[in-house]
Every structure is written in C-alpha cells, then in structure tokens.
Amino acid sequence: MFDNKANQSTSLDQIGEFKLIKHLTENFKIHHSSTLKGVGDDAAVLDLKQGQTVLTTDLLIEGIHFDLAYMPLKHLGYKAVMVNLSDVYAMNAVARQITVSLAVSNRFPLEALEELYAGIQLACDKHEIDLIGGDTTSSNKGLLISITALGQVTPEKVTYRSGAKPQDLLVVSGDLGASYMGLQVLEREKQVFLVNPQSQPDLTAYDYLIERQLKPEARKDIVVLLESLDVKPTAMIDISDGLSSEILHLCEDSEVGCNLFEEKIPLDPQLISTCEEFEISSTTVALSGGEDYELLFTIDQKDYEKIKGSPHLTVIGFISDESEGAHLITRSNQKVPLTAQGWKAFG
C-alpha cells in the first residue's frame, strides 16, 4: 500500500515557515477552474458561483485522535483528508478544495512532513481536490492537523440532517465497526511490541480491519451512485462517532423517531470473527465504534426499488414519529432505546 522512507533527516529549524509550505505544496496540482489562486498569498481566491458551497473543518491531534506508534505518517495525511471529505459528501456535495494547517514540534524532521504530505497529495489526486492554503507553525508538543474542506452542490441536491420523515427508510453504505476493531488489533500489537520489540506479528487475519482504521475511504462513490440512481436522500450524515450516535443526531435534527434492526446492520466476516476472538459484541462495536466514515441517510419509500440492487447500500431500519423515540430491535425481537455511546471528545 504505502511504503515508508525515513533515512534522511532535515531539521525544520533550517528551513523556515515560508519555504516549508512552498516545499511541501509545490507538487500539488490544481484540478478545478474554481480555484483562482491557491497557496501563496494572504488568502486563497475562489470562484464559487456555481450552486452552493459547503464548508467543514476538523482537528486531529496526536495522542487524542491518532498514535504515531502504529499510524504511518503517509496514512495519517490520507486519513486526515478523508475525515473532512466525508463531511462534504454527507451534504450530498462534491468536494473541491482543502486547506491544511499543521502544528508540529521540532522532533519531526522535514522528511516526516514530506511523508505526511505524500498521503495528503494521494488523497487530493484520488478525489480531485485542490490544496488551496494552510498555516504551518511549531507546537510545544506533538503534531496537530487542522483541515478545512469545501465542496459544491446544487440547491436541489444539498442534503441536511434535518429532512427525514416518518416512513422513510434508513440506509447505510458499506459495513460498520471494522475501523474500531482495527484499532483494537493495533493497540494489542503495540502492547506486545512494548514487551517484546523483536516480535514479528502476522496481521493478515485482520488486514481489512486495519486498512479501515489506517486508510479509510470517504464515500464519494455513494454521492455519485445516488445521483446516477436519481435518488435524493431526505437526510444524510456521515458515521464518524458510531452508528447510534449518528442516528440520534439525525432523528433529533429531523424531529423523528426510528426503528433500527440489529440483524440488518452490515458487518464484514472479518469483523465478526475478530469480535469473537476479543469476546466483544459485534453489534456494540457497530453501534458505538466510530471512524467508519460511511454515509447514513434516509430515503422516501418510493425510492426503495432504485437502491435495493446496490451491494454498497443496506436498509437497516425505518423512520417513525418523534413520539415513538429511537429504538434498536434486537435479533431476539426486543425493543431497546438507542443510546449514544460513541467516541467522546471530552471524557
């Protein structure tokens, strides 16, 4: 997938902020005519006359959101972009531009930032994103990445969290929980490594889970698919904090309830076997794991015929009246209230 190079070492002190930004960004190409001026002035200049503009921003912090013990920098750069693009796609929009700001301690040599930017560039090329600016500064501890992403959408297509109606179907892309279990596997291997640095783990049994954790893919393809199927979701949100937390956001903003069917939640076989090995409920992982970067959306029932054939989409429940609340219908046909137990920023 990615390979690592860390032979050379050039101190950031030697370079200075302005040369650093230029050095790291000079090979990025511009994909869109709406980007009039990218990196290199007081501000970027954009022509955003087409439709509406969506804008989102995220912070990723070493020790909170990632651990460089098992997260290669190139993957980190790729993932940091995907986390933001996922929010753009969750508006049913096409992502176009990003800014990337870094706070970085002097322990990182230039070559480490080059690795990080190689991952950012790969993400930009794959999703046709223009890097239009950013800020780079020193930190007194670790690495912090702040990304802002912009996208374009027509007023007819833009999809908020607030449009779900009773009887709508609840649909999710891909499968859930894999990223969280990938993290558990990596955490376990890190502990083994700390005890025995000579250990050579064989992680092939977990390769899908680890890839979902280290190199998630924002679902641009789903936005394209929905357009080609002529399906306009009534509400949409991306799954970053766990399925139940996102369902509750969507229900709250739409002022509706829902029934989610446990047996319908899409799970990868590798997730199921690894959950058995770790003696943890795969449903709990899917509901609360987080970092899936799948899309959760609602559609009018009349659109069911259009999506039912897609291997990327699964109907997992339906929307009800607000007064009925949000519930999980278990495999044993019990009805239990959904609670948000996703990843918490403070806790």
Added chain:
Amino acid sequence: MFDNKANQSTSLDQIGEFKLIKHLTENFKIHHSSTLKGVGDDAAVLDLKQGQTVLTTDLLIEGIHFDLAYMPLKHLGYKAVMVNLSDVYAMNAVARQITVSLAVSNRFPLEALEELYAGIQLACDKHEIDLIGGDTTSSNKGLLISITALGQVTPEKVTYRSGAKPQDLLVVSGDLGASYMGLQVLEREKQVFLVNPQSQPDLTAYDYLIERQLKPEARKDIVVLLESLDVKPTAMIDISDGLSSEILHLCEDSEVGCNLFEEKIPLDPQLISTCEEFEISSTTVALSGGEDYELLFTIDQKDYEKIKGSPHLTVIGFISDESEGAHLITRSNQKVPLTAQGWKAFG
C-alpha cells in the same frame, strides 16, 4: 475594555462535545444572506455567487503565539479573529464568515471557553462576521485555536501580492512596532510578578502599546477607505511578521525592488519613548516586530493625490526595478539591504 469573570467552574467532561459547541455558539447571530446554514450539520452551506471568495486560515497555539499569564481569554478570542480578518482585508475583500476550531485541555472550565467565545462574538459583531462552524476537541496540552475566514471581493478589486510595478508608491496604514513593544512590557511585568506577586504595576504609560498587543484591530476601515477614495492598490499584504519581512514578500512576488525611507516609517510617540526606555532601536522594532496587523500596499503614483490627505495612510517608499534590490534608506542617508528578521515560526 474587557472584564473577566472566573468565579464558576464547570468541567468540560460534564458537557460533551456537541452540547459544548451548541452552548458556546447559540448566541451568535447571522449577518449575511450568503450564510444558508451555519453551525449544526456535517458542513456549513454558503451561497457565494457574488464575485470571488477569498479564504484564509491560521493557527494560534498557547506557549507559541500567546501566553495566558497576561492574555485574557476574551482578548485572545477577539485577537484570534482579527488575525484572520486581517488576511481577508489584505486581499481588498470584505470578510463575511469564519469557522473556529478549538483543542483544549481539561484544565479549562466551561466558563473559560465562554470568555474566549465572548471575545470571538465581539469581533464577529463588530466586523459583521457569521460564525459558520468549527470543531472542538480535547488536547493533551494547553489551548489551540484554528480559524478559517472567508470574504467576498469583485474580480476588479481583488488585490494580490504580485501586482506592484516600478515607480509605484509604498504605503502603510496606521503605525508600526507598538504591538511588539506592548509584548515586551507585558513580559517584563510577568517577570516582576513572578518575583513579587503583590506588585501592582501602573501601566498607563504603555496603554496604547498593550492595547495593540492584546486587542489589535484588523483594518476593515482601510478597505472601505480605499473604495471610497476610488483607489485600487496594485499589490497588498498584511503586516503580521514585521514590515521588512512583508516588504520582501511583496517585492519577491511582484518581481520588483524598493526603497524604504527610515524617516517615513510611522511610529507612535509612546513607542518611541518606550524604545528609549528599553534601549532598543524603534526602527528595528518597526521593521522586525510583527503583529501590527496593518496593511502594506502599493499604488500607482497618479493615485497619490487621493490618499495624501488621509491620517491613516503614510507613504514610506517606492518600488524600483527588481535588479536594484530592496533597500532601507536610513536617516543618515545610507542605503542598506532590507533583511527579513521578523517573527519566525520555527527558530
């Protein structure tokens, strides 16, 4: 100016990320019809069909860019917004929207963030800015603020760093160096305080300098003034890293040289007296101090008559051919090369 309240103390752990954002932003009002959806979905939605959009982003980090020992949180919030608006104004644009992301350690209670947001809100109200989003997360050390600002400008008005021509006049708004000397005064008082916590310093002799450091004002008024005078700068940049560093940026991007006259550099009387007290050259402070957030721009000579009466603007030099280089003409009429010795992010 600002008063402080820090009697109550509510732990961030008690609140959770989503409620925190809602709580901190619920009193912000929307000023612009171009802001279709602000805080509260996967992304903000904007209608940016008018003219061109400029976008800039900055990171401010505790211990690097600010010291909470003498920077009240309300001032910090205000200044963090100004730093970004200054970049928007430097494109000759009108600022419209910002996002604010925070990484904050658990040592900050909710009331501290409320103070910070009170300063952000004051800045937003004064400059008619819509807060449209952000991210809030915990940090393992200190406070970090990441702001992205957007503005609008017509294609005829947008002003890059790259348009200066030989014979153009070099113009600066306001006066220079005061913010840097304000910081020196505050640093000195901090040292006194550490030795004798009972000391009650009288800082009235430095009030202007301290206000320039703690509560800088981005020069929206200059953008408005230039419009009203029908002056379109040929190039413009904001002064965040010191006058000489910014002149060199402007000359490099415009492929020109310049002559800067030491005797023309605008200095406040309080700056001059404080520089004498600190036994430091006021010219050095003006050239290399930084954090002035004034605008530096070039105009065609034919526009001189339009600006010469303004108390806010000073002609400090003129543009020359690139081959002549960038020089300072001293009071003793010596010609010395300008060198960038501004604030460095890595050093």
